[in-house]
Amino acid sequence: MNRKHTTNSTTVVNDRRVLVESDTKSTLLTYLRNSLRLTGTKAGCATGNCGACTVLIDGAAVQSCQISLHALDKNNVQTIEHIVKTPLGNRIATALTQHDAAQCGYCLPGIVVSTYAAMLSTESPDPMQALQRNLCRCGSHSRILSALEEVMQATDA
Numbered sequence: 094m095n096r097k098h099t100t101n102s103t104t105v106v107n108d109r110r111v112l113v114e115s116d117t118k119s120t121l122l123t124y125l126r127n128s129l130r131l132t133g134t135k136a137g138c139a140t141g142n143c144g145a146c147t148v149l150i151d152g153a154a155v156q157s158c159q160i161s162l163h164a165l166d167k168n169n170v171q172t173i174e175h176i177v178k179t180p181l182g183n184r185i186a187t188a189l190t191q192h193d194a195a196q197c198g199y200c201l202p203g204i205v206v207s208t209y210a211a212m213l214s215t216e217s218p219d220p221m222q223a224l225q226r227n228l229c230r231c232g233s234h235s236r237i238l239s240a241l242e243e244v245m246q247a248t249d250a
């Protein structure tokens with residue numbers, strides 16, 4: 094008989110403690126979207142190349158499609174649903190809207206999360222560096238970078 098090997102752990106997702114039951118194949122991305130219904134985190138390439146699935150784990154931006162659910166234990170996960178409600182996350186999202194940065198908008202949750210992490214982790218964030226691991230398939234990079242430059246400069250002031 095083909096048995097699934099499952100383990101249980103607890104972790105915190107958007108300030109809520111959750112019991113995570115994982116098998117060896119599940120990823121954090123599928124868990125967030127399918128079990129917790131946090132569908133703001135997008136599923137793109139599933140190979141770690143587009144950044145659509147970016148979330149924070151313990152303050153660091155990571156690609157959730159590359160994180161085995163098995164590896165999580167007592168971590169602090171924050172998704173776009175939480176980040177966009179913070180003052181900084183809201184400023185980033187608003188700047189992107191004001192610059193008409195989106196075409197389809199699919200890349201934007203990951204871009205907001207990566208930018209938020211960059212702005213919290215360094216005093217002189219750089220938009221190009223912040224988005225090293227995020228792709229916009231619609232080719233809106235120049236408007237996205239303008240929006241992020243503006244929000245980063247405003248935060249410097």
Ligand code: FES
Pocket residue numbers: 135136137138139140141142143144145146147156157158159
């Ligand atoms: S879906 Fe995770 S990097 Fe593309």
Ligand code: FES
Pocket residue numbers: 194195196197198199200201228229230231232233
């Ligand atoms: S606006 Fe469509 S992928 Fe970026």
